[in-house]
Amino acid sequence: MNLKYLLIVSLFITFFNSSSFAEKTHGISMHGKPKYEDGFSHLDYVNPNAPKGGVVRFGAYGAFDNLNRVAFKGSKAAGLGYINDTLMRRVWDEAFTLYGLIAEYADMPEDRSSITFYINPNAKFHDGSPITREDVLFSLETFQTKGTPNQKKTYGKVNSTEMIGASGIKMNFINNEDKELPLIVAGFLPIIPKKYYSDIDVTKTFLDIPLGSGPYRIESLDPGRQIKYQRVKDYWAKDLPIHKGQYNFDQIIYDYYKDSTVLVEAFKVGEYDYRREYNAKRWFSEYDFDAVSNGDVVLNEMKNDRPSGMNALIFNSRKDLFSNPRVRYALSFAYDHEWINKVLYNNAYVRTDSYFDNSPLASTGLPSEKELQLLEPFKDQLPAEIFTTTYAPPETDGSGNPRENLRIAKNILEEEGWVINDGKLMKDGKHFEFEFLIVSPSVERIALAFQKTLEVLGITMNVRTVDSSQYQARLLNYDFDMIKASWNVSLSPGNEQQFYYGSEVGKKEGSRNYAGVDSKVVDYLIGQLIGAQTREELTTAIHALDRVLLWGHYVIPLYHSNIDRIAYWNMFEFPETIPLYGIVIESWWINQEKEKKLNR
Numbered sequence: 001m002n003l004k005y006l007l008i009v010s011l012f013i014t015f016f017n018s019s020s021f022a023e024k025t026h027g028i029s030m031h032g033k034p035k036y037e038d039g040f041s042h043l044d045y046v047n048p049n050a051p052k053g054g055v056v057r058f059g060a061y062g063a064f065d066n067l068n069r070v071a072f073k074g075s076k077a078a079g080l081g082y083i084n085d086t087l088m089r090r091v092w093d094e095a096f097t098l099y100g101l102i103a104e105y106a107d108m109p110e111d112r113s114s115i116t117f118y119i120n121p122n123a124k125f126h127d128g129s130p131i132t133r134e135d136v137l138f139s140l141e142t143f144q145t146k147g148t149p150n151q152k153k154t155y156g157k158v159n160s161t162e163m164i165g166a167s168g169i170k171m172n173f174i175n176n177e178d179k180e181l182p183l184i185v186a187g188f189l190p191i192i193p194k195k196y197y198s199d200i201d202v203t204k205t206f207l208d209i210p211l212g213s214g215p216y217r218i219e220s221l222d223p224g225r226q227i228k229y230q231r232v233k234d235y236w237a238k239d240l241p242i243h244k245g246q247y248n249f250d251q252i253i254y255d256y257y258k259d260s261t262v263l264v265e266a267f268k269v270g271e272y273d274y275r276r277e278y279n280a281k282r283w284f285s286e287y288d289f290d291a292v293s294n295g296d297v298v299l300n301e302m303k304n305d306r307p308s309g310m311n312a313l314i315f316n317s318r319k320d321l322f323s324n325p326r327v328r329y330a331l332s333f334a335y336d337h338e339w340i341n342k343v344l345y346n347n348a349y350v351r352t353d354s355y356f357d358n359s360p361l362a363s364t365g366l367p368s369e370k371e372l373q374l375l376e377p378f379k380d381q382l383p384a385e386i387f388t389t390t391y392a393p394p395e396t397d398g399s400g401n402p403r404e405n406l407r408i409a410k411n412i413l414e415e416e417g418w419v420i421n422d423g424k425l426m427k428d429g430k431h432f433e434f435e436f437l438i439v440s441p442s443v444e445r446i447a448l449a450f451q452k453t454l455e456v457l458g459i460t461m462n463v464r465t466v467d468s469s470q471y472q473a474r475l476l477n478y479d480f481d482m483i484k485a486s487w488n489v490s491l492s493p494g495n496e497q498q499f500y501y502g503s504e505v506g507k508k509e510g511s512r513n514y515a516g517v518d519s520k521v522v523d524y525l526i527g528q529l530i531g532a533q534t535r536e537e538l539t540t541a542i543h544a545l546d547r548v549l550l551w552g553h554y555v556i557p558l559y560h561s562n563i564d565r566i567a568y569w570n571m572f573e574f575p576e577t578i579p580l581y582g583i584v585i586e587s588w589w590i591n592q593e594k595e596k597k598l599n600r
Helices: 003-016 133-146 149-155 181-188 260-268 280-285 325-332 337-345 369-381 403-415 441-456 468-476 496-501 520-530 535-551 592-596
Strands: 027-029 055-061 088-090 097-100 103-107 114-119 158-164 168-173 216-222 226-231 251-257 274-276 297-303 310-315 419-421 424-427 433-438 460-465 482-487 555-557 563-569
Touching: 027 181, 055 260, 055 274, 088 181, 097 103, 097 181, 103 181, 114 133, 114 181, 133 149, 133 158, 133 168, 149 181, 149 496, 168 181, 251 260, 260 441, 280 337, 325 403, 337 441, 369 520, 369 535, 433 441, 441 460, 441 482, 496 520, 496 535, 520 535
Parallel strands: 055 251, 433 460, 433 482
Antiparallel strands: 027 097, 088 097, 103 114, 114 168, 158 168, 216 226, 226 251, 274 563, 297 563, 310 482, 310 555, 419 424
């Protein structure tokens, strides 16, 4: 072998071992390196020796009419995420990191222009058949063409696939601008069996029990009323480090209640076992009952460090009445947060003033120099206040008579052509009248308080309560004027922001762009955050996006809490370590001796 040939071989090996090419890895992270090294034994927030067994019951509000993971119409049953595995599994003590599941390993080049998943040879569906690359490809293509608007948009960025070696499937992306895309495909694409779904219309709802691959299978259901999940004892991934100490209940049951008051009372008498309480007023006023006094029910408040997201009254800006941001701004002065928080919630909440509150992702003060670099090219399209004023929702003195705020609201509305005539706010012969659509009676108190204040301005707000199926149908078609809803966020926001606020998906039914945000600036900033290569770039883009959304007045921000309030019958145990994102119920287990002592 001559020297020239050896030199060529050496250069060839060096080229393919260079840093521009990926290596197989057990975990992938949005920014930085995964916390857990290859070969780790278990996650820090679990008890790897947690005993298996027992039955846990949860209460759910409303009803369900769909077991199809693909169809986005109808109301999906609670717990469906338990029956389908994904390629990799997300953990809750890191901002956004995933570890191998169906994909034992992955490799991803530094520029994130593609990702290759290597299928675990042990991965199986519940009938014992192997999960193959063909199932992965089928799942991808199904959600690309039949999924929600956001799924079509996101997975549509995979423009080709290749089979690599004996177990690899490579997904090539349209471009490498979306740095989050490899993680979205890895952690959020449900892998569904081709042999089951290829012969049915996946766009339609169904109640047949589907074939799955996850830690639980559906055992039985009473449509709309109850669904039972059974732990898969020979679950193929039960001993993987990512799952040790989790999925400990033998059976999970969701019982549905169509009345929120009955739902609470059912917990008190032991009809279900665990409840997270989101209503602080109820927490302080309705949890003094015998089972708490005698120790059968435990009340616990656990602090979390996750972003609160935006919980708000949402204007549908697609409607002519709410197409003007100054009109929307005016109505925000009629919402008396201080009085509502004091009278209805015992001052338990903090007013929300960011779409990413309770985290470093929330914008504060005036835009930084790096934020200005993103915002100034659009200065003529943005409210001047973004550059000069720190956003804060209107405040009142809490007296229940926000006279000064209503005067401001009246002046703004008059500037926009609305005047009070005979006690009614009018413009061009039309009365200012709209509908507040609600699904939960617990929202009625807020609605009625807001309604009363709006009446002073001559505005009629009709409050309409509908059942959960009708509510979901109207959300899909944006058939509402105002709703109360929330957008949850993680410490690593990304593609979901398109689903929440992107103009393209907001023009198609089924997105969560409830407000009808249609802004080139918002689209641009979302593009910047999903293309961010460093944590600093991500944070800068989110701060800028936060400001644009806030000053667009698409919502009236409500309130949040950084405490998880939970009540449970005293039969559970859980690890001492609570991760970054808060409670992980999958890491809990049942102490059967304690359960036997319960009086219920």
